[in-house]
Amino acid sequence: MPQRLLIIGGTRFVGRHLAEAALAAGHGVTLFNRGQSGEPLPGAESIRGDRRGDLSALAAGRWDAVVDCCGYLPGEVAAMAQALKGRVDRYVFISSVSAYADFRQPNAEDSPLGVLADPDTTVVDGDTYGPLKAACEQAVRQVFGEQALLIRPGLVVGPHDHTGRFTWWPARVASAADGEPLLAPGHPEDELQFIDARDLAAFVLHAVAQGESGAFNVATLPRVHQFGDLLQHCVEAAGTRPQVCWASSAWLLAQQVSPWDQMPLWLGEDPGYAAFQRNNTLRAHDAGLRCRPLGETVADTLAWWRALPAEQQGFPKTGLPLERERELLSRLTTAQAS
Ligand SMILES: NC(=O)c1ccc[n+]([C@@H]2O[C@H](COP(=O)([O-])OP(=O)(O)OC[C@H]3O[C@@H](n4cnc5c(N)ncnc54)[C@H](OP(=O)(O)O)[C@@H]3O)[C@@H](O)[C@H]2O)c1
Known part of the structure; x- marks a missing residue:
């Protein structure tokens, strides 16, 4: 109605x-x-x-x-x-x-x-x-x-996200040449949890129509998405083939890389945030929350970002400057060789 x-x-x-x-x-x-x-x-x-x-x-x-x-x-x-x-x-x-x-x-x-x-x-x-x-x-x-x-x-992602946090990854992968080293934080199996803004919107409308009340955690089910999957979807959407180089959280922290801001979605090793991306979202899923495939979110976010005017494609508050990433990759190669 x-x-x-x-x-x-x-x-x-x-x-x-x-x-x-x-x-x-x-x-x-x-x-x-x-x-x-x-x-x-x-x-x-x-x-x-x-x-x-x-x-x-x-x-x-x-x-x-x-x-x-x-x-x-x-x-x-x-x-x-x-x-x-x-x-x-x-x-x-x-x-x-x-x-x-x-x-x-x-x-x-x-x-x-x-x-x-x-x-x-x-x-x-x-x-x-x-x-x-x-x-x-x-x-x-x-x-x-x-x-x-x-x-x-949870973290809201998708087209029109003005924070750049999720968008950083498809954009970074799309900007890389084939074979170019690309720094990835932590471990490919680290868990991620977020919600596509379009799925959030659909859930809000559905919940209003159903007369729901009280609180709902609204995000993907825990343990569904991992960092490695996200980067794989970015590679598929971008059509580039960078060489993804995983650096452990301990190593990145020792290099003074700050979690979340400089390496978006990565939370470091802070035990205070150990379950930040593992919230219980069953109430919303039981009430009708539906989350689209991650590949669709990544592809649509990349398409939106690519269509932005060049002056709006930057990430002023998010991610590592390319020079710093290259410096870290060079140090990582040395550390892994020794
Ligand atoms: N992004 C995430 O990952 C995330 C995660 C969890 C929860 N949330 C929550 O999701 C909500 C939406 O986030 P968002 O980033 O889409 O929102 P947002 O950027 O804070 O809100 C922007 C909208 O609010 C209007 N607005 C801002 N200040 C206003 C004011 N003083 N009076 C009237 N309208 C005002 C803006 O229009 P004008 O500027 O034209 O007024 C614009 O339409 C927020 O409450 C946020 O806390 C976000």
Whole structure:
């Protein structure tokens, strides 16, 4: 049945895919955003506004559900929830698996959530992002109770990903010449877990239609994907044949390579993150989450990246500069020969 959806955000990555899927399914879509991160898709109604400011532009509407795609501070999420109380039947909050307190063991939806050292902080950084998401969830629950649907995605990947973290790998492989050494982190059997933004969008629409509530971890099933498979899919999609050189985590750490940022998706040897990519996602899969084949995600992400204007194909915040990678490969060859 067609729904009327309000999307807070909806022009950039996760929200954009959600808007696209909702429009394709015949739902009515209204986007609320500032107009800084892209244009609304054709067919969507657009309301301009800043969630940090005046929300009165939302006071005339009525929707079946809101999907809040850009909530990072509990005060702002609480204000949005209050403004929409009585105007939407269901509040869907895009949270994160980072909301959990601890990643040494796999987390299920009832695992303890992170707690802020300073409950009044408005600084969103590596330390506060997760516990702030947990506090945002609580703010939604306080206003919407059983009508709150809390979506905790793992790493979100696919076309339009502005972070470059996953895209780094297909792009790096595609940039390599046949036979060129390419540095790979850890071990080919290291586990990876993520969610294609299009599968996330489909699940959100499905969960809303089913009247689901409560929390859902949304990602591939644990132990399905490994780093070696990812690079193999990158090779197949790119049609290049680099020489993949695996460097152990211990060796990379000794070279001061920083996990996640400089070698995307690699988490090093930190026991505090041992199960970060092994969360329990059974509740979402039982409720209808379907994840497309990894090869499709890789190929589509590469095609999207290749179609970007050259000035947008860089990775300013992600990955190793090529010079540094070459220097490390040379040292690795020496270390392995001795
Ligand atoms: N990327 C991941 O791996 C990952 C993993 C887990 C969870 N998540 C969660 O997924 C959600 C979506 O991520 P994303 O990267 O797609 O989102 P995002 O880049 O934070 O959100 C961008 C969207 O929100 C709008 N927006 C931003 N600030 C706004 C404001 N003050 N008022 C109104 N609209 C505003 C933007 O439009 P304007 O700029 O035009 O306003 C744009 O449409 C986030 O909540 C994130 O925490 C992401």
